[in-house]
Amino acid sequence: MAKVRFTSHLVRHRPLPAAEATGATVAEVLAAVFAGDDLLRGYVLDDQGRVRKHVNVYLDGALIADRLRLSDPVTPGSEIYILQALSGG
Amino acid sequence: MATLWVGSRKGLFRFDEGPAGWQVAGPPAFLAAPVTQVLDDPRDGTLYIALAHGHFGCKLHRSLDRGATWEELKPPAFAPSEAPDAPTVEMLWCLAAGGRDQPGVIYAGTLPGALFRSEDRGETWVINQPLWDRPERARWFGAGYDHEGIHSILVDPRDSRHLVLGVSIGGVWITRDGGATWDLGGRGFEADYVPEGQETDLVQQDPHLMVMSPSDPDRVWCQHHCGIYVSDDGGWSFRESKDVKPSSFGFAVAVHPRDPDRAWFAPARKDEYRIPVDGRLVMTETRDAGRSFHIHDAGLPEGPAWDLIYRHALVVDATGDRLAMGSTTGSLWLSGDGGARWDHVSAHLPPIAALAFAP
Numbered sequence: 001m002a003k004v005r006f007t008s009h010l011v012r013h014r015p016l017p018a019a020e021a022t023g024a025t026v027a028e029v030l031a032a033v034f035a036g037d038d039l040l041r042g043y044v045l046d047d048q049g050r051v052r053k054h055v056n057v058y059l060d061g062a063l064i065a066d067r068l069r070l071s072d073p074v075t076p077g078s079e080i081y082i083l084q085a086l087s088g089g
Numbered sequence: 090m091a092t093l094w095v096g097s098r099k100g101l102f103r104f105d106e107g108p109a110g111w112q113v114a115g116p117p118a119f120l121a122a123p124v125t126q127v128l129d130d131p132r133d134g135t136l137y138i139a140l141a142h143g144h145f146g147c148k149l150h151r152s153l154d155r156g157a158t159w160e161e162l163k164p165p166a167f168a169p170s171e172a173p174d175a176p177t178v179e180m181l182w183c184l185a186a187g188g189r190d191q192p193g194v195i196y197a198g199t200l201p202g203a204l205f206r207s208e209d210r211g212e213t214w215v216i217n218q219p220l221w222d223r224p225e226r227a228r229w230f231g232a233g234y235d236h237e238g239i240h241s242i243l244v245d246p247r248d249s250r251h252l253v254l255g256v257s258i259g260g261v262w263i264t265r266d267g268g269a270t271w272d273l274g275g276r277g278f279e280a281d282y283v284p285e286g287q288e289t290d291l292v293q294q295d296p297h298l299m300v301m302s303p304s305d306p307d308r309v310w311c312q313h314h315c316g317i318y319v320s321d322d323g324g325w326s327f328r329e330s331k332d333v334k335p336s337s338f339g340f341a342v343a344v345h346p347r348d349p350d351r352a353w354f355a356p357a358r359k360d361e362y363r364i365p366v367d368g369r370l371v372m373t374e375t376r377d378a379g380r381s382f383h384i385h386d387a388g389l390p391e392g393p394a395w396d397l398i399y400r401h402a403l404v405v406d407a408t409g410d411r412l413a414m415g416s417t418t419g420s421l422w423l424s425g426d427g428g429a430r431w432d433h434v435s436a437h438l439p440p441i442a443a444l445a446f447a448p
Contacts, residue, residue: 046177
């Protein structure tokens with residue numbers, strides 16, 4: 001199970017989901033996390049499933065490499081951290 | 090009691106008109122969220138608010154109890170695509186109610202320039218594919234934003250299948266069959282920002298805002314990037330109002346609910362300036378279909394002012410007497426006499442993007 005943490009700024013807009021999910025990539029983990037809350041998905045990803053321009057996704061402490069398809073591989077102990085970037089506010 | 094919704098850079102404010110004049114009614118909704126559009130549906134009293142969060146994208150919220158509580162709806166979105174430049178909705182620029190005979194039908198105009206339609210009061214949305222597929226769309230381009238957008242959606246009160254759209258920059262688009270087919274209007278427009286010989290190209294026109302007269306829907310007013318235009322045939326063709334003082338540049342236009350010849354404008358120094366002409370904020374009014382204009386300044390700032398009135402921030406109510414005007418520097422003015430005199434209701438709001446009177 002990968003752990004997923006969200007910026008506290010998102011709590012103002014949506015209830016945050018369970019913080020653990022399984023998946024081989026960031027995309028798969030987030031798809032599991034967003035299941036049941038399409039609206040939350042739309043805060044992090046755009047219409048095409050890309051990371052929104054002013055959102056940052058960290059995987060084990062580093063920004064993910066693939067913001068378009070979120071194909072970065074995830075291990076069972078991974079931690080994904082979703083933050084708003086400092087730009088774009 | 091009259092009510093005005095103020096969509097600002099930092100949330101949605103409500104102002105009510107009471108014995109002591111216009112007063113803000115409590116704290117804002119959606120504090121700190123940029124509001125891009127407000128629709129107070131005259132058919133059923135539903136409120137719709139479009140937001141453009143800086144980080145988290147554009148959102149749509151609905152209230153069924155006049156703003157006491159809100160529910161978030163899934164906003165219009167483009168279908169997933171493998172194309173590397175596949176679009177995503179960047180802004181809900183325009184919300185419009187469908188016809189009286191179409192309860193629950195809502196339209197949204199977006200950046201990039203697409204028209205979406207909901208038949209269930211905003212719960213689900215479908216893109217208008219015939220317009221999106223028009224080959225001319227490849228020649229639309231952004232003006233002030235990265236992409237072109239649809240900011241004006243006019244629904245003919247005589248025939249709900251007749252829509253007129255304004256696209257910046259992409260011209261005037263008209264359907265008579267509910268959106269199955271589209272044609273270009275806007276003959277008579279002249280663009281001065283294109284290469285020589287293309288000034289009258291219908292696709293490259295920049296209508297900043299268009300409004301349709303409720304009492305004579307063939308009368309369409311347009312504040313164009315290059316001037317003030319009026320149409321007597323529902324937007325197919327326009328004539329220009331020449332020599333309008335202090336300027337025919339601006340973004341906003343409002344039309345009187347019962348007098349199609351009467352319209353208001355918020356002039357500015359064009360184009361690379363976008364400030365009041367000579368630092369004097371005024372508004373202009375025509376009562377003779379654009380042949381002559383009065384300048385109104387009573388109650389507006391006497392000294393230097395740098396307020397710009399955005400396209401959705403000059404509105405008139407159903408009486409035709411109440412006008413509201415909001416500025417990029419957070420000032421709000423109200424008039425109760427058709428613009429002859431203005432009250433400065435607030436100087437300290439966030440930048441104002443959109444106003445709407447409760448119907």
